[in-house]
Amino acid sequence: MNTPNYTLQQLTVYFLKLGTIGFGGPVALVGYMHRDLVEQRKWITEEDYKEGLALAQLAPGPMAAQLSIYLGYVHYRIIGATLAGLAFVLPSFLMVLGLGYAYVKAGGLPWMQAVFYGIGAAVIGIIAISSYKLSKKSLGKDWLLWGIALILAITTFITEKEILWLILAAGIIVWLYKSPPKLSKAVNGVFLFPILLQADAIWMNDKLTQIGWFFFKAGAFVFGSGLAIVPFLYGGVVKEYQWLNEQQFLDAVAVAMITPGPVVITVGFIGYLVAGIPGACVAALATFLPCYLFTILPAPYFKKYGKHPGIKAFVDGVTAAAIGAITGAVCVLAKRQLTDIISCVIAVVTILILLKFKKVQEPIIIVVAALLGLLIRNL
Template sequence: MPAPPVYSLRQLGAYFLRLGTTGFGGPVALVGYMHRDLVEQRHWISEDEYREGLALAQLAPGPLAAQLAIYLGFVHYRYKGAALAGLAFVLPSFIMVVLLGMGYKLFGGMPWIRWVFYGVGATVIGVIAVSAYKLTTKTVGRLQWGEMRKRWLLWLVWLGGILATVITGAEPLWWLLGAGLLYMVVKAPPRWIRRKSRMAGIWLIATGFFTFDGGTLQRMGWFFLKAGAFVFGSGLAIVPFLHGGVVSGYHWLTEAQFLDAVAVAMITPGPVVITVGFIGYLVAGFPGAVVAALATFLPCYLFTVIPAPHFKQWAGNTSVRAFVDGITAAVMGALAGAVVLMGLRTVVDWPTGLLALGSCLVLWYGKKVKEPHVILLGAIVGWLLKFFIHT
């Protein structure tokens, strides 16, 4: 059983509301913020509880950061805490993308977003690179030869996670499960393996605010439900799936509109997958935004809270703990691999390279500098660079 909470349900909701409002940087940065704030600084959540939540969030389909928020809300306040944490985390960015969708429909597109994203994207690479490094040292181990030699298998799993993610362009579930099983068998094989016994089977009118079609809403609901239920990995992993349905399949948006939707998600705080709200708004107004967001995040909630009680019971078992350690190392490698992939796509010239490197250095040496400040500065610098150099 977890220790009694040292915080109230209201404090929990207030924290995730603030994180959803100011938490820039995508899934890697967001899970890093939760560790820093809730484990290191406030001591609301233990290291073990956080790691269990991170492993479960990665195993279940849906957006990583939102699932981790739901799990951390579940730790002390069960289903009520999970629902509150998830809603508070997603709501601010949902409101933002709806407002941006209204402006998009009113003014017919926002090319300035890509100008801003030119700088924001590069700056965010630096933010998430620093977060991924700090998170890796907390969960896998410090970059010291003696410690790395003792935990060589975890580091090997971590490296495998990087390679698998970079090569496949996704965070492969088969590698995460395989890494967990490998580490469990080597470090703490369960009795059914040692005894070779049989395993028991457990596992607004101008902005199109109310412009929608009932049939389209139904199709959207089913499509986004599948997106939330069958796409594994971070929020970025959902983008190819959305593109296949929204642009190529149903032809709800043009290629340019879809790229704008992804850019909106990247420059707003909170989970990247909230782009579904913006897409839903463009397709069917506010009802479309609500349907798209609810359909995407409902599986995320269910796939987190349903196995959570059993997951915590199993967590005391040494074999399960070894399985979780293996998965966690693979997750950290996959997140580091995601940083590499995003960096390759975002750092396209020398200005973006300087912005990415500069944001890393500022966050590394500027102990009092906050991530939103760095990203805001990156947006301004990026816009100026784009305006004066590339136009």
């Protein structure tokens, strides 16, 4: 392991900052990590980043949170992974707690939809740019990787969900094409992750236990983007347990989108509405625990065997599939969010600003978009 050119404190402060001002959802967040830690500060190598992104896509749980945990693990092992993950998630968790308190006291947040109108359109522009940069950097001129990315983008757009077995198949195809030797046991273990969790718990009537088990399953079964957790949460929170009504659930999703950090932090808001602060803490802990374990447990194998040609080819294939799935998710979100001329204009202007002015910070765009949304909706 190479000696890091940064301290654990510096890394923790970085993830605290990213968790505080990192808007745009999982696609944008993994893009920020690449820009900041690989390109600008050079704390993390391109190879380590790609391994982390591949593992985050393969294992269940929110992608951006898993990548932050893995990048913390690269040089500072379990303590680094733990502090990076906590620093990344904690700011947005505290924000959704505050919003949850205001929501309950006010009986709803009518202004939220107006703010979300502006922010949602700007977020599409931000994640589109992140997806473009990620594709250009990771796929290069490799026709096979571009083909895989295109197929995954199309299937994700059509089905509106990420298909895990296609992502795994992409890794196998590139491995067979570029380096046919036997696949390492480390990767075989990854295939077992989804299967190992196909078990249900004994039914418990205690509400906090119900919350804990439901959100643990949410964290354990949902792959890739934090946005993918929304349909799973809807089925349990609204339909099965009837903890929230339709409007409350939509407001919870909006809260996740207007706060920085991982989108999956909406679980904290939902937990607060269901059972106050204990409910929020249990929901967040249960959701992020699987993603933490599924990152640090296979991480040593990724580090040990990552330079093997077969493993490297497999990782390249999975990374290409991940980028394709992210691109498809951007298109799905754009279809739902950009419903009129004004929202389209906000998204396009955001893209042009980020392309033209490299130093413009995303939070500034988010604030301006939020104010525009309030102004437009009130007029």
